[in-house]
Amino acid sequence: MKRIKLLRITTAPISLRLLITGQPEYMQESGFEVILISADGDDWALMPNLNKFQHIKIDMARQISLVKDAKALMQLTKLFRKIKPDIVHSHTPKAGLLAMMAAKASGVPVRIHTLAGMPLMTTFGIKRKILTWAEKMTYTCAGEVWPNSKELSKYILQNKLIDPEKSRMILNGSSNGIDLSRYSSNNLSLARIEEIKRQYDIADTDFIFLAVGRVVKDKGIEELVDAFSFINNQYPHTKLFILGPFEKANAVSDEVKATIQSHPKVTHISWSDEVEYFMGLAKCFVHASHREGFPNVVLQAGAMQCPVICSNITGNIDIVESENEGSTYRVKDKNALISKMEWVLNNYNEAQKKAENLQQKIYNNFNRQAVFAAIKQRYIQLLKEKNIDVSGIH
Numbered sequence: 001m002k003r004i005k006l007l008r009i010t011t012a013p014i015s016l017r018l019l020i021t022g023q024p025e026y027m028q029e030s031g032f033e034v035i036l037i038s039a040d041g042d043d044w045a046l047m048p049n050l051n052k053f054q055h056i057k058i059d060m061a062r063q064i065s066l067v068k069d070a071k072a073l074m075q076l077t078k079l080f081r082k083i084k085p086d087i088v089h090s091h092t093p094k095a096g097l098l099a100m101m102a103a104k105a106s107g108v109p110v111r112i113h114t115l116a117g118m119p120l121m122t123t124f125g126i127k128r129k130i131l132t133w134a135e136k137m138t139y140t141c142a143g144e145v146w147p148n149s150k151e152l153s154k155y156i157l158q159n160k161l162i163d164p165e166k167s168r169m170i171l172n173g174s175s176n177g178i179d180l181s182r183y184s185s186n187n188l189s190l191a192r193i194e195e196i197k198r199q200y201d202i203a204d205t206d207f208i209f210l211a212v213g214r215v216v217k218d219k220g221i222e223e224l225v226d227a228f229s230f231i232n233n234q235y236p237h238t239k240l241f242i243l244g245p246f247e248k249a250n251a252v253s254d255e256v257k258a259t260i261q262s263h264p265k266v267t268h269i270s271w272s273d274e275v276e277y278f279m280g281l282a283k284c285f286v287h288a289s290h291r292e293g294f295p296n297v298v299l300q301a302g303a304m305q306c307p308v309i310c311s312n313i314t315g316n317i318d319i320v321e322s323e324n325e326g327s328t329y330r331v332k333d334k335n336a337l338i339s340k341m342e343w344v345l346n347n348y349n350e351a352q353k354k355a356e357n358l359q360q361k362i363y364n365n366f367n368r369q370a371v372f373a374a375i376k377q378r379y380i381q382l383l384k385e386k387n388i389d390v391s392g393i394h
Contacts (some may be wrong), residue, residue, distance in 0.1 A: 002381065003033040003392055007064070007085040011060045011095040012043065013043035018296075019091050019116070020176055025049055026372045031393040034380075037076075038095070060094055063249060064130065069098065076102035086110060086388055087379060091175065093119060097134050102142035109386040110379070111143040114175050117153060117315065122218055135161055142166065143382070148294040149173045152316035170374050173294050173318055177371030180363060183303040188280050192283030196277055200267055205237055207345060210282035210306070212243045212275055212297045213289065215260070215268070216250040220288025220311060223334040225256050231341050234267050238345070241278060245270045279304040284344045284351070290331055292316060299366055302326075302358040307351035311342045325358040327351075 006027055010016045014025075016038050025048075028034045036055040042058075044050065058075050063070045080088065080102050087110040090099040096113040103111045120131035139145050139162040146168055147153035153169050153324070156162045181187060202208065209228060213219045228240040242260060246252070252260075260268050272278065275297075279285060285301035285308050292315030299319060301308055308326035310316040321328035327343065329336035346353045376393070383390050 002389070003031065004087070004379075004388070004390065005035060006032040006083040006089065006379070007035045007037060007080075007083075009037040009088065009090045009095045011039060011062050011092040013038040013041040013047065015092050015095075016048045017043045022179070022368065023176065023372060024053055027379075028052060030376055035083065036124055037079075037099075055202065056301055060098060062092075066129075071100055077105050079237060080106035080108055086358070086383060087112065089114070091116060093131075093134065093138075096138045096142075100138050104141040109388065110382045111141065112382075113138055113142045113145050115145055115147045115156070116175050117152070117280070117291055118155075118293075119291070120245065121155075121291045121314070132161070138251070139163070139166060139208060144168050146170055146175075147173075148175045149292075149315050149318040151318050152293055155314060168378070170378065172365040174296075174299065174366050174371060175294065176296065178296070178299045178303055178362065178366050179368050180303060183276050184299045185280050185304055190275060192274070192277060193280065196274075197295070199351050200241075200365045202281060207235065207238045208282045208284075209238065209240045209341065210243070210278055210285050210301075211240070211287065212285075212301075213241060213277075213287070215246045215257075217252055218250050218290045218291055219244075220332070221252050221260075222256045223332060223337060224286055224288045225252075225259050225263075227334050227337045227341060228266070229259065229263065230338055231265075231345075234342075235345055236265075238265065240266045241282065242266065242268045243272055245273060245280060249267050275300065276304060279306050282306050283348070284309060284341070286337075286341070287311065287316060288331075288337060289313065289316065294318060294341045302355070302362045305352075305355045305359045307344055307348075307355045308358060309337070309344065319362075320358065324354060325361065326354050355356030370386065 024034045034053050036053050039060045040057045058072055060072045076098055083109055088099055088103040088108045089112040090096040091114045100111055100113055120128050144167050215221050232238050260266055279301050285306045287298050287310040294315050310320055310328055310329040311331040313331050320328055327340045329340050380390050
C-alpha cells in the first residue's frame with residue numbers, strides 16, 4: 001500500500017524544531033511518510049528523532065532576496081515533481097510563499113499554509129506592499145490557509161487578503177497546542193530548581209520578570225528593558241531574565257543591547273531547553289511583542305500559572321482575552337507597560353487569581369494531543385476530497 005507523503009516545510013530549522021514539536025512523530029506513527037524541509041542550520045542537530053524522517057535542506061532566506069528566492073523556488077519545484085508529495089504543509093512566511101508556489105506548479109493535490117504572524121503588520125511603504133503581495137500569492141497558491149488565532153483570521157478576511165472559503169482555524173487556534181505534562185509546575189524537579197537558583201543567584205525574595213523570544217525590536221525588547229530599568233530603580237528586589245538570542249535583522253539599539261549585557265539586575269540567556277523552569281521561577285511573564293500569530297510562550301507561561309503581562313496585539317489577546325486572565329497594555333507604550341508591571345508588584349494575590357483563570361482556560365482548550373488529532377482529521381478529509389486512498393492512515 002502506498003504511504004501518504006506529508007511534506008512539512010519551514011524557512012529555518014528552528015521553526016521545525018519548535019513550532020511543530022511532536023507533530024512529525026505523531027503523523028509518522030499515524031501512517032504518513034513524513035518529509036521535513038528547511039534551510040541549513042544548527043537546529044537540525046538538535047531535532048529529536050531526526051533519523052526517523054527523510055530531511056532535505058534547501059537554502060531559504062527569511063529576508064527578501066530575489067536571487068536566493070528564485071533559486072529556492074526552482075529547487076523546490078524540481079524536488080516536488082520528483083518525490084510527488086500528497087500534502088505540502090508550510091509554516092513561516094518565506095517558506096509558505098515558495099512552497100505554495102512550487103506545490104501549485106507541481107500539481108501537489110493538498111496544499112496547506114499555517115499562518116502564524118505576518119511581518120507586513122509592522123512595516124510601511126514599499127516593503128509593506130511587497131509583503132502584502134507575497135501573502136496574497138501564498139494564499140492564492142494554497143488550497144487552505146490555517147490562521148492560528150481568531151484575530152489573525154479576522155485580519156486577513158477584513159483586509160481581503162484571502163478567499164474566505166480557503167481560511168480555516170484548527171480548533172481554538174494554536175499551531176501545535178501545548179504539552180501540558182511538560183508545562184506543569186507539579187512536574188518540575190525541585191533539585192533542578194535549586195541548581196538554577198544557585199547558578200543565577202536567585203534569592204527567594206527576588207521578584208523575577210521573564211521574557212522569552214528573539215532579542216529584536218519587533219518583540220518589544222527595547223521598551224521592556226527601558227520599563228524594567230525604571231521599575232528596578234523603584235523596586236530594587238526586581239530582576240529581569242531574557243531568554244533568547246540577539247539577532248542582526250531588526251536588531252535592538254546598541255544602547256539597549258549594552259543595558260542587557262551590563263545591567264546588574266538583567267540576566268540574558270541566549271538559549272535554554274528548560275524554559276519551563278524559568279517560568280516556574282518567574283513571578284511575572286512579560287510578552288511585549290509588536291506582532292504575533294498565536295504565541296506559544298504565552299500559552300506556556302499561562303499553563304505554568306505564571307501571571308502574564310502582554311501587549312494588546314493579535315495573538316496575545318486571543319489568549320489573554322480579558323483582564324480576568326492577565327494584564328494587557330497598548331503595544332509599544334512603555335509607560336503603560338510600567339504601570340502594569342507596578343500593578344503586578346503591588347497586587348500579586350490578584351495577579352495570581354488571574355493566572356489561575358488563564359491556566360484553566362489553556363487546560364480546557366489547547367491540549368496538544370487534541371490539536372494533533374484535529375490536524376490529522378483535516379488532512380484525511382482533504383485527501384478524501386482529492387480521491388486519495390487514506391486506508392493506511394490510522
